[in-house]
Amino acid sequence: MNVHPETFIQLADLGSKIPPYLPTYDFAGSFIDRSHSYIGCCRRKDDTLIQMKNRRWFGTIIPGWLRREDALKLYELAYFTATDILELGSFHGLSTSVLARANRNSGRSKHIFTFDLDPSCVKATKHNLRCLGLDRNVTILCDDATVAARRFASQGKRFGFVFIDHSHEYGPVHEVCRELTKIVAAGGFCLFHDFNDVRNRNPDDKDYGVYQAVMDGLDHDRFEFCGIYGCTGLYRAKANG
Numbered sequence: 453m454n455v456h457p458e459t460f461i462q463l464a465d466l467g468s469k470i471p472p473y474l475p476t477y478d479f480a481g482s483f484i485d486r487s488h489s490y491i492g493c494c495r496r497k498d499d500t501l502i503q504m505k506n507r508r509w510f511g512t513i514i515p516g517w518l519r520r521e522d523a524l525k526l527y528e529l530a531y532f533t534a535t536d537i538l539e540l541g542s543f544h545g546l547s548t549s550v551l552a553r554a555n556r557n558s559g560r561s562k563h564i565f566t567f568d569l570d571p572s573c574v575k576a577t578k579h580n581l582r583c584l585g586l587d588r589n590v591t592i593l594c595d596d597a598t599v600a601a602r603r604f605a606s607q608g609k610r611f612g613f614v615f616i617d618h619s620h621e622y623g624p625v626h627e628v629c630r631e632l633t634k635i636v637a638a639g640g641f642c643l644f645h646d647f648n649d650v651r652n653r654n655p656d657d658k659d660y661g662v663y664q665a666v667m668d669g670l671d672h673d674r675f676e677f678c679g680i681y682g683c684t685g686l687y688r689a690k691a692n693g
Contacts, residue, residue, distance in 0.1 A: 453477065455688075456679035466663060467650025471680045473524040476641075477532045484531055487553050491523045504546060506583040514580050516546025521682025522645065523550050526615065529641055529686075530554035530564075533612035538604070538635070539566035540597040540628060541618030541645075545577035551615070552586035562612075564590045567600045569618065598627040605634035612637050617645035622661030629669030636689040642675070647685030 459471040483489040495503040502518050505511035518526070526547060530537055531554040542548045548566050555562055568574050574594045581587040593600070597618035604611075614636055619625055625644070632642055644666055646652070651660035666685060678686040 455676075457677060459680040460677060461648055461680055463653050463663060466648055466653045470519070470521065470648070470682055473521040473681050474679065475528060476525075476678060476686070477528060484528060485557055487557055488524065488527050488531070491520065491527055491550070494520075496520065502546075504549065506545075506549075506580040511583060514546040514549060515544045515576075518546055518550070519682035522684045523547075525643065525681045525684055525686065526550045527554040529613050529643060531558045533562065533641070534560060535610070535612035535637060535640070536562050537564045538601075538611045538614045539564065540600070540614070540616050542566045542568045542577040542592065543573050543617075545580040545592075547615060547617065547645075548577055548590065548592070549581060549584055549586055552581060552590050553584075555589060556586065562589065565593070565600075565604075566590065567593050567595050567597055567618070569594065569596055597624065598631060601628055601631040601635055605631060609635060610637040610640070611635055612640045614640070614642045615645070616642060620646050620649075620651070620660045620662055621658070622665045625662050625665035626669035629665060633671050633674050633689075636675075638689055638691045640689050641678070642670075642687050642689075644685045644687075646683055648680050648683045 454476055456474050497503055502520055502523050503513050506514050527550050530551040551564055571594050578592050636642055646662045651657050652663040675687040678688050
């Protein structure tokens with residue numbers, strides 16, 4: 453298991469550099485498999501955001517905002533996680549498709565639960581995953597992220613990997629951070645999208661505060677920083693937490 457504490461970025465420097473993808477798990481070669489390798493070379497919009505279709509040949513681009521580094525880390529964590537995965541914020545299913553493909557290719561019997569507050573996004577996610585044939589072992593629901601997290605906590609459900617991308621605002625992210633101790637399994641990971649975004653450091657931009665919400669809301673006695681990859685920030689629940 454590899455951690456990269458040297459990639460941590462202070463608030464004043466957010467967005468000034470985009471740390472590369474680096475593996476958390478040990479595996480042979482630069483990529484885990486062909487699907488992981490494809491993410492490493494697929495088309496990008498403005499040389500930044502990956503462009504992936506909902507069908508191999510004649511599909512349409514799935515809307516979303518994933519850097520190559522973000523998607524490579526998503527795939528890796530979903531592939532190697534031994535237990536179920538939770539995604540908070542699916543939008544139209546770009547990140548969900550990365551998670552579902554990695555889950556399928558891993559050969560492990562895990563389940564993905566993904567939520568979005570917008571019914572149209574839930575519908576789009578279902579459509580895109582169905583087009584890709586990746587809807588098996590995926591439950592796509594419409595609900596508030598914090599409500600969903602609290603429901604799982606009340607059921608004693610624990611996840612090996614949680615991807616947090618339901619909001620960029622301080623409040624909603626902070627609320628979810630307070631629940632993660634209850635739903636992330638010991639040794640499990642939580643990955644925050646837009647953690648390394650220049651807009652977080654603008655006090656006049658009330659739509660962004662992911663970095664600050666993680667710093668304030670996550671229990672840093674229970675979670676350890678593992679690295680920044682692209683715009684994502686990775687934390688791991690301590691085994692003895």
